[in-house]
Amino acid sequence: MSLSGLRKVMGLAVGIVLLAGVAPLFAQTGGLTGTCKGEKGEPLVGYGILIERQQVRGNYPTKTNKKGEYIYIGLPIGDYKVTLKDPNGRDLFFLSTHVGIGDPTELNFDLAKERARTQEEQKKQLETNPELRRQKEELDKDLKQNAGLRQSFDQGVALMDEKKYAEAAQMFEQALPLAKGKDVPTVQARVADAYSKAAKTETSAEARTKAREKAVEYFQKAIEANPADAGWHDGLGNVYAEMRKVAEAAAEFKKAAELNPTQASRYYFNYGAVMYNTGNMDEAAGAFKKATEIDANYADAFYWQGLALMGKASMTADGKVTAPPGTVETLEAYLKLDPNGKNAESARAMIQTVQGQIQTEYKAVKKKKG
Numbered sequence: 415m416s417l418s419g420l421r422k423v424m425g426l427a428v429g430i431v432l433l434a435g436v437a438p439l440f441a442q443t444g445g446l447t448g449t450c451k452g453e454k455g456e457p458l459v460g461y462g463i464l465i466e467r468q469q470v471r472g473n474y475p476t477k478t479n480k481k482g483e484y485i486y487i488g489l490p491i492g493d494y495k496v497t498l499k500d501p502n503g504r505d506l507f508f509l510s511t512h513v514g515i516g517d518p519t520e521l522n523f524d525l526a527k528e529r530a531r532t533q534e535e536q537k538k539q540l541e542t543n544p545e546l547r548r549q550k551e552e553l554d555k556d557l558k559q560n561a562g563l564r565q566s567f568d569q570g571v572a573l574m575d576e577k578k579y580a581e582a583a584q585m586f587e588q589a590l591p592l593a594k595g596k597d598v599p600t601v602q603a604r605v606a607d608a609y610s611k612a613a614k615t616e617t618s619a620e621a622r623t624k625a626r627e628k629a630v631e632y633f634q635k636a637i638e639a640n641p642a643d644a645g646w647h648d649g650l651g652n653v654y655a656e657m658r659k660v661a662e663a664a665a666e667f668k669k670a671a672e673l674n675p676t677q678a679s680r681y682y683f684n685y686g687a688v689m690y691n692t693g694n695m696d697e698a699a700g701a702f703k704k705a706t707e708i709d710a711n712y713a714d715a716f717y718w719q720g721l722a723l724m725g726k727a728s729m730t731a732d733g734k735v736t737a738p739p740g741t742v743e744t745l746e747a748y749l750k751l752d753p754n755g756k757n758a759e760s761a762r763a764m765i766q767t768v769q770g771q772i773q774t775e776y777k778a779v780k781k782k783k784g
Contacts, residue, residue, distance in 0.1 A: 444517075450523040465496050468495060486518075496521055506577055567586070573585055580608075613653075645670070664685070683715050690725070727741075741768055
C-alpha cells in the first residue's frame with residue numbers, strides 16, 4: 415500500500431479501558447455523530463457508515479439521512495475505524511477516532527477535503543523522493559510529445575482522484591499500447607496501483623481477489639523492466655500483505671528499504687500498517703519498531719507500534735488488562751514527539767488503560783529513571 419494508501423488503511427486498537435476503583439469501562443457507552451459532504455459540499459444522502467470497534471471486535475453499521483448526517487448512540491468506549499461507503503456499498507475512505515463516555519464524538523466526512531489531503535500527500539512524496547520526482551518529470555516530458563498517451567493517462571489520473579479505481583485501471587490499460595520505452599513500466603505501475611486500490615472498494619471477495627491478482631501481475635511486469643525502483647517493490651509488498659502472503663510481502667518491503675535507505679522507515683511503516691490491518695500484531699509491532707529505529711522522530715510509527723502492542727493485550731475473567739512490556743513507553747514516545755497530534759487523546763487513553771493494571775510497576779520505573 416502506498417503512503418496514502420497507508421494513511422487511508424489506518425485503524426486503532428484499544429477497546430477495553432479500566433479506571434481505578436470503578437467498574438470496567440466497557441460497561442459504559444458513548445456515541446458517534448457527524449455530517450458527510452460531497453465534492454461540491456452537497457450532503458451525501460443514503461451513504462453507508464460502518465463503525466468498527468478495534469481489538470474487541472464489533473461492527474455497527476448505519477446510514478446518512480436526507481441532510482447527510484448520521485448518529486449512532488450506545489457504542490462501547492474505545493477506538494474505532496469509521497468507513498464511509500457509497501450507496502453501492504463501496505468503501506470511499508475511513509477515519510479513526512476514540513469514543514469516550516457521554517455526548518457523541520463528532521466525526522465528519524468531506525470528499526473534497528479528502529481529495530485535497532491526498533493530493534498534498536502526493537506532493538510531499540514527490541518533494542521527499544527524488545527517484546519518484548525524476549520519473550514523473552520524465553513521464554510529463556514524454557506525455558507532451560504523445561497526445562494520445564497524455565489523454566488516456568490524464569483521464570486515468572482524474573479517475574484516481576475521484577476514487578474510481580477500477581475505471582482508472584482500465585483507462586491506464588488503454589494507455590499502455592501508446593507508451594514506449596521507459597514509459598511502459600511507469601504506466602504498468604500505475605495500472606497496478608489502481609487495481610490495488612480498486613481491490614479495497616470491491617464488495618465481493620471474488621472481485622477483490624481478481625483485482626489484487628491484476629495488481630501483482632502489473633507490479634511484477636514493471637519491476638522486471640526496472641528492478642531498482644523501490645516504490646514498486648513497496649507497492650507489490652502491500653498487495654502481497656493484503657493477500658496474506660506474509661513472506662512475499664516481507665521480502666518486497668525489505669527490498670524497497672535496501673534500494674532506498676532514505677525512505678526505509680516509511681517502507682517498514684507501510685508494512686506494519688498492512689500487517690496490523692490483517693490482524694498480524696507480532697509482524698506489525700516488529701515493523702513499526704524497525705521504522706522507529708531507523709527514524710527516532712517518526713511519531714506515527716511509535717503510535718502504531720503502541721496500537722499493535724495493545725492488540726496483543728490480554729484480559730482476565732475479571733476484566734483486567736495486561737499489555738506487553740514497553741507499551742506505555744512506546745506511546746509516551748509518541749506523545750513526546752506529537753503531544754497535540756490527532757492521535758494524542760487515543761494514546762493517553764491507552765496509557766491509562768495499561769497503568770490501571772501496572773501502575774505501581776510503572777511508577778517504580780519512573781523513579782529509577784529519575
